[in-house]
Structures are given as structure tokens and as C-alpha cells.
Amino acid sequence: MKRLIIALTFSLLAGCGTSSSANFAEEDYKMMSEANNQFAFDLFNELLKIKEAENIFFSPTSVHLALALAYNGAKTETKQEMGAVLHVNQYEVEETNRAYASFLNKMNSDDGYATVNIANSIWIRNGYPFLESFLNTTEDYYGAEVHSVDFMDPKTKDEINEWVEDATNKKIKDMVQQIKPNTVSYLLNAIYFKGEWKTPFDEKQTYIDTFTLANKQTKPHPFMSQYGKFDYLETNGFQAISLPYANDEMSMIVVLPREGKSLKEFYSQLTAAQWDSWLNDFSKKEGSLQLPKFEMEFEATLNDPLINLGMPLAFSGQADFRAMVEGGGIAIDEVRHKSYIVVNEKGTEAAAATSIAMTESAAMDTFTMTVNRPFFYAIVDNASGTILFLGEMDNPVYVE
Incomplete structure (x- = not known):
């Protein structure tokens, strides 16, 4: 998949x-x-x-x-x-x-x-x-x-x-x-x-199968399985299914590109208007779904x-x-x-x-100065500019 x-x-x-x-x-x-x-x-x-x-x-x-x-x-x-x-x-x-x-x-x-x-x-x-x-x-x-x-x-x-x-x-x-x-x-x-889910998946039907990544590598992964009547759409480029939640007011739409097609090709068509058009084309159809848990x-x-x-x-x-x-x-x-x-x-x-x-x-041009390495410092008299103390700190020590 x-x-x-x-x-x-x-x-x-x-x-x-x-x-x-x-x-x-x-x-x-x-x-x-x-x-x-x-x-x-x-x-x-x-x-x-x-x-x-x-x-x-x-x-x-x-x-x-x-x-x-x-x-x-x-x-x-x-x-x-x-x-x-x-x-x-x-x-x-x-x-x-x-x-x-x-x-x-x-x-x-x-x-x-x-x-x-x-x-x-x-x-x-x-x-x-x-x-x-x-x-x-x-x-x-x-x-x-x-x-x-x-x-x-x-x-x-x-x-x-x-x-x-x-x-x-x-x-x-x-x-x-x-x-x-x-x-x-x-x-x-x-x-x-x-x-x-309006129709929950049976945990006993969950099984391990192969998921194919975009780079064609594969890996084992748990898949949920369900058979029933779904709102479903097929085009030349993809299959799509609508999975309703229990209140029937929300749903998850899953779109799977056909073999040989890519998500990139699907995305090239994806606009808000096209999305609405696809949703209007869904119809009830009986079939089976295998969906990865994630x-x-x-x-x-x-x-x-x-x-x-x-x-x-x-x-x-x-x-x-x-x-x-x-x-x-x-x-x-x-x-x-x-x-x-x-x-x-x-x-x-x-x-x-x-x-x-x-x-x-x-x-936005403000700086951050974190004195966390050896530094030089001085204590000066601001009025006269006289340097009263000078120092270099390589290893600070402070005793409480």
C-alpha cells in the first residue's frame, strides 16, 4: 500500500x-x-x-x-x-x-x-x-x-x-x-x-502487512480491516473513501493514489474548488477497506x-x-x-x-549576550573615565 x-x-x-x-x-x-x-x-x-x-x-x-x-x-x-x-x-x-x-x-x-x-x-x-x-x-x-x-x-x-x-x-x-x-x-x-467511528474496526481483524514508502522501501505495519457500504469515489488517479464518526456530522476522507500514480500528481490538482467537486461526486458503494493505524x-x-x-x-x-x-x-x-x-x-x-x-x-536588532566563556572586565569611574580595576575571568567561582 x-x-x-x-x-x-x-x-x-x-x-x-x-x-x-x-x-x-x-x-x-x-x-x-x-x-x-x-x-x-x-x-x-x-x-x-x-x-x-x-x-x-x-x-x-x-x-x-x-x-x-x-x-x-x-x-x-x-x-x-x-x-x-x-x-x-x-x-x-x-x-x-x-x-x-x-x-x-x-x-x-x-x-x-x-x-x-x-x-x-x-x-x-x-x-x-x-x-x-x-x-x-x-x-x-x-x-x-x-x-x-x-x-x-x-x-x-x-x-x-x-x-x-x-x-x-x-x-x-x-x-x-x-x-x-x-x-x-x-x-x-x-x-x-x-x-x-460510526462503525468501529474490529481489533481482531487487525493484521500486519506491508506498507510501501515513497522511496519504494517497504516495512511491516498494522492494518485495520473493515467490510461495508461506504461513501466512495474512484477516478483515473485515485481512490477515496469517507469514514464517518459516530455523530454523522464529521468524517475522515482518505485518498489513495492508484498504482503507478503519486501523491505529487494528486496535489497538482488539489484546490479548494476541486476538493468540493470531488466530495460532491462520492456515492455509496460496498467494499473492503484496509487502513493503517498510526x-x-x-x-x-x-x-x-x-x-x-x-x-x-x-x-x-x-x-x-x-x-x-x-x-x-x-x-x-x-x-x-x-x-x-x-x-x-x-x-x-x-x-x-x-x-x-x-x-x-x-x-528587532536587540542583542543577546551570554557571558559563558572567559571574559575581560573593568570597573571605571564614569565621570573621569579612570579605570579603578581591570580583570580577566577564566574560571568563575562563587561561594554562597
Whole structure:
């Protein structure tokens, strides 16, 4: 069996962690869903270009939502670039926010068979001039928790990481690894999903067989097996199957290139419009499925992919986030994404988190000096310039 592409399709998405207090129409979420899916395939193609591991798994929804928080703080060309990447430039910001609010509201569900939990939070430096209008918008439309913190306190990193762990059922850990001295904010999204198959695989039917890697090497691997009637699609290039979760509102789509065909050929056709077209062509068909069990983690820094997609200003000294902070002067320093998934006989558990670190753009040339090797030093009188003491330190000793 060849490598395959797997996508979680959320027909009715849910998020227990975040709710919106804003006004919106029930169907507003459709606009956000379309923008999200266009962004999903854009970012996927960029990740393919830079992938360091064999496998890719990420949540475009998590990245899209985190960037939407930052987008609300952007102005002028920075806003235009971000809006184009997010596929929302054709809408007013208010329309976009209503769509996100509707989307998050629609995702609220935990019926015992499938759970999706989406949470947003904003962590801001104590006393920094964040605009109340920005904070209110992110709270009202995105349900974002706002935390005012001291980024120089080592406990702050732990608090942020604990928030991510709690929002992802402990699946995403150590989201923030180091906080820079000029950090003014972290914008965070976390998403957690757990769903039981509508028709679970029988563990007794799981067997070991051969999986063929992209380089044609083979390895033994456990395969789940099931016979039944599925939503199924065949083309000249691939087979595809839809596996519903127990609530029938979500499903996993698995696409397998035909023998002699590659995922690269499939990706060359993959767009949001084509994806929708394929989904409409699925029909019920009886057959057997053998699907590998798997579990994986993935992480990536998304600066370069997002810059390549067309939003370089947001990362530069010319970034305009005056709708977030009085006077602006800040930029995106890093967009980081981590994800996890396990697929077995019972169902699927998946989680992802996206962090956007905002720093003072004027301070982007700041240095770090760690005196961890032999050094020279002097004690001087500043007024006269007189050197009172000189020294070289090769082996520091300090007795408490």
C-alpha cells in the first residue's frame, strides 16, 4: 500500500473552549469555511516545499484563527496582505468577525461520540498600550481570554504552556519554548478533536502487512480491516473513501493514489474548488477497506510559508499593527504550530495549537549576550573615565 493523504472533514464543527457573545447570523460560518479551506491548501503546498519529516499533519483552522486575531490588529498594507492570505479581503472586517463567531458557535458540541474544543487566548505585557477596541473585539467575536502578564517572569511561559495543554487534553506540550525580552504579546489558538467511528474496526481483524514508502522501501505495519457500504469515489488517479464518526456530522476522507500514480500528481490538482467537486461526486458503494493505524506529532515554524503566501510586511519593521497597539511599533516575530493525531480501531484523537509571538519591531536588532566563556572586565569611574580595576575571568567561582 502506498502513502495516502488523510483529511478530517468537519461538516458541523464544534468548540467547547471558545464561545462568542457577538451578534451573527446562523449561516455566517459558511464564509469562514470557504476562506479556511482555500487557506488550507495554500499552506499545505508551502509545507510540502519545506517539509523535513516524511509526514505532515496540521490544523489550517488553528492557524487561520490565530492569524485572524492578529488580522484584527492590522492596518493599511499589512492588513491587505494578511487579508489576501486569509482569503477575506473581499469582506469588511466586521463581516469576517461575524463569520468567525458563527463558526465557533456552530462548533460547540460534545455528544459523547465526537468532541471538538476550540479555544483562543491573548497574553499581553503588563502596562503595554494595547487598544481596548482590539481586546474587546477578540473577546466578543472569538471568545479570546485576555491575560495581562510579566513576560520576564519565568512562570509566564509555564502558564501559557499549561493553557495550551488544558485546551488540547494534554496532547500539545511546550508550545512556547523561549520568550524574547522584547515580546509584547502571544496570540494563541488551540483545537482538540476526539471522535469514535460510526462503525468501529474490529481489533481482531487487525493484521500486519506491508506498507510501501515513497522511496519504494517497504516495512511491516498494522492494518485495520473493515467490510461495508461506504461513501466512495474512484477516478483515473485515485481512490477515496469517507469514514464517518459516530455523530454523522464529521468524517475522515482518505485518498489513495492508484498504482503507478503519486501523491505529487494528486496535489497538482488539489484546490479548494476541486476538493468540493470531488466530495460532491462520492456515492455509496460496498467494499473492503484496509487502513493503517498510526500516531504522529508534527511541528513547524510558519514564518517562511506565510511570507511566501504573500504577507511579508507583518513580519517586518514596517508592520502596521496600530489597530492592536497605540502607535504600532510591533510585528509578528514567530508563528509556531504543533499538532498530534492518533488513528486506531475505535476512532481518532487529534489536537493542534498555533502561537503568534508579537515583538517590538523597533527592537528587532536587540542583542543577546551570554557571558559563558572567559571574559575581560573593568570597573571605571564614569565621570573621569579612570579605570579603578581591570580583570580577566577564566574560571568563575562563587561561594554562597
